[in-house]
Amino acid sequence: MVAPRRQAKANHGRPLLTDADKTLIAIVYLRQICSQRVLSEMLEISQPPIGQAITETGKLLAARKLTIKPTVLRFTSAGALRDFLDSNTVPARPNRLALLADPALTGMSRPELAALTERLSLRQAAEAEQRKHRQRGGDRQASARGGIFQEKITDAERVLAVILGMRKVCTWQVVAELFQVSRRTIGNAQIWVRPLLEETDYTVTRAATRYSSADALLNALTPHDDNPAVTESTP
DSSP states (O other), rough: OOOBOOOOOTTTSSOSSSSHHHHHHHHHTTOOOOOOOHHHHHBBBBBHHHHHHHHHHHHHHHHHHHHOOOSSOOOSSSHHHHHHHHHOOOOOOOOHHHHHHHHHHSOOOOHHHHHHHHHHHHHHHHHHHHHHHHHSSSSOOOOTTTOOOOOOHHHHHHHHHHHHTTTTTHHHHHHHHHHSSHHHHHHHHHHHHHHHHHHHTTOOOOOOOOSSSSSHHHHSSSOTTOOOOOOOSSO
């Protein structure tokens, strides 16, 4: 029988969460390892004290200009997170950059793409800070997402996805399928990355081949005995 979740006590009682508890909860959440709902299930407490802990710790981190960087590892259920903690085995995640950064798709060498991505990542961070203040009139609260993360894509993947779409390697929907995210996520990536690309010396060149599906593109990049992998030389 599942016991009822504990509720946070009023201010006159003993706090349910210690300062160390709040810090740990906030770090796990800000790393985007799981949602507040999953944290609630794991800790067997209701979501309000979790959200409050995240907000309070987020303000302290912001005041000290400390940033918690997200990880690409995410768990959507308490069971999956428990399995990971028990086995310490990281779930397999496709190495999208290694495969989709092929020069035949990007129109540039891998070192050139890496250098461009590094420049744009710095600009993305600056733009994110400016947009945060424009939209909210101040610092964003750490719990503003409502405990759910809609996106799971790194800055480097975001840049690569937009480049593939702009070069018309495939449709934007196929780009979303390749990166295993929603079409909305790719749309947001376009809004962020396209203007930054236009500010650089990057010139869009249309790809020689346009793929109609994610499977067709991935199959073309997969080495076969009669179809060797594309080399990394600059086109």
